[in-house]
Amino acid sequence: MLSARELTKVYNGTPVVYNVSFDLQPGTVTAFLGPNGAGKSTTLRMLTGLTRPTHGQSWFAGRHYTAWPNPAHVAGVLLDASATHPGRTGRSHLRNTAILAGVPTSRVDEVLNEVGLADAGGKKIGKYSLGMRQRLGLAQALLTRPPVLILDEPINGLDPEGIRSIRTLLRNHAAAGGTVLLSSHVLSEVDQTADRVLMIGNGQIVADGPLRELVSSQQSVARGPDSARLAQVLRDAGIGVQPTPDGAVFANATPERVSDVAFKAGVQIHNITEYQQSLEEIFFRLAGGQQRR
Numbered sequence: 420m421l422s423a424r425e426l427t428k429v430y431n432g433t434p435v436v437y438n439v440s441f442d443l444q445p446g447t448v449t450a451f452l453g454p455n456g457a458g459k460s461t462t463l464r465m466l467t468g469l470t471r472p473t474h475g476q477s478w479f480a481g482r483h484y485t486a487w488p489n490p491a492h493v494a495g496v497l498l499d500a501s502a503t504h505p506g507r508t509g510r511s512h513l514r515n516t517a518i519l520a521g522v523p524t525s526r527v528d529e530v531l532n533e534v535g536l537a538d539a540g541g542k543k544i545g546k547y548s549l550g551m552r553q554r555l556g557l558a559q560a561l562l563t564r565p566p567v568l569i570l571d572e573p574i575n576g577l578d579p580e581g582i583r584s585i586r587t588l589l590r591n592h593a594a595a596g597g598t599v600l601l602s603s604h605v606l607s608e609v610d611q612t613a614d615r616v617l618m619i620g621n622g623q624i625v626a627d628g629p630l631r632e633l634v635s636s637q638q639s640v641a642r643g644p645d646s647a648r649l650a651q652v653l654r655d656a657g658i659g660v661q662p663t664p665d666g667a668v669f670a671n672a673t674p675e676r677v678s679d680v681a682f683k684a685g686v687q688i689h690n691i692t693e694y695q696q697s698l699e700e701i702f703f704r705l706a707g708g709q710q711r712r
């Protein structure tokens with residue numbers, strides 16, 4: 420299990436990460452979501468010992484990352500995909516990393532294959548596209564077959580096929596009992612990948628929960644033969660309503676409440692569904708309104 424307690428980082432008197440706590444369980448993919456500058460990278464750097472917290476602690480299976488004799492075997496980390504020598508080939512970069520981590524070099528071709536770089540292993544990293552560098556960073560993180568993956572924006576720069584293959588890879592890692600924490604500032608990137616979302620805004624966790632719970636709303640979209648009458652009876656019951664462009668009624672109440680009110684007023688409803696908030700809407704509701712400390 421990966422745990423963080425009250426992780427806080429203060430730069431020049433300003434907290435850029437404040438009181439961030441979570442526990443991540445094996446078998447799960449967690450997305451760490453927030454806009455640019457929200458504090459995602461700083462948190463990941465604190466977890467992996469690259470930045471010293473001003474306050475708070477974190478543990479991988481009971482010990483801080485850097486307290487493990489060979490941390491690369493505890494967690495595979497991708498923090499900055501550009502931190503590689505451009506004159507080396509992808510394969511030679513991974514071979515060096517494998518030797519340092521005590522991994523047989525036969526693993527290098529395996530992992531190049533896993534991330535879809537089998538044909539590019541002999542090419543100089545300087546000639547790699549951003550997406551290829553992301554894949555190489557991921558290959559490096561996977562080299563030791565670590566139980567935990569900590570990935571900063573791993574999907575950034577990938578084409579749709581790349582996104583699909585990384586999603587599958589991360590889901591498979593979790594299905595095999597691994598723990599994945601990936602950051603992103605693009606909500607749609609993680610909506611088919613993550614079981615759980617930790618949203619961070621201005622350095623603080625603003626939401627934490629399964630994706631399904633975060634997207635559920637207390638709002639409905641109802642359709643009936645007489646939308647104007649339906650809207651009127653809902654309004655009379657104190658429910659905020661709005662017509663939708665396609666002739667339905669958007670109501671600020673659960674489908675159960677809307678159905679009850681309409682039934683009592685004798686107004687027909689043909690179809691009613693809970694309104695599904697997009698991740699963008701949730702994010703801006705929760706994080707967008709936060710004031711900087």
Ligand SMILES: Nc1ncnc2c1ncn2[C@@H]1O[C@H](COP(=O)(O)OP(=O)(O)OP(=O)(O)O)[C@@H](O)[C@H]1O
Pocket residue numbers: 430435453454455456457458459460461462604
């Ligand atoms: N070494 C540093 N010194 C001073 N301020 C820093 C330092 N590192 C990060 N910051 C500031 O901390 C805040 C959080 O940055 P961080 O990189 O953690 O955000 P992020 O959510 O990862 O954003 P991005 O998606 O842009 O990488 C930003 O305002 C950033 O300018």
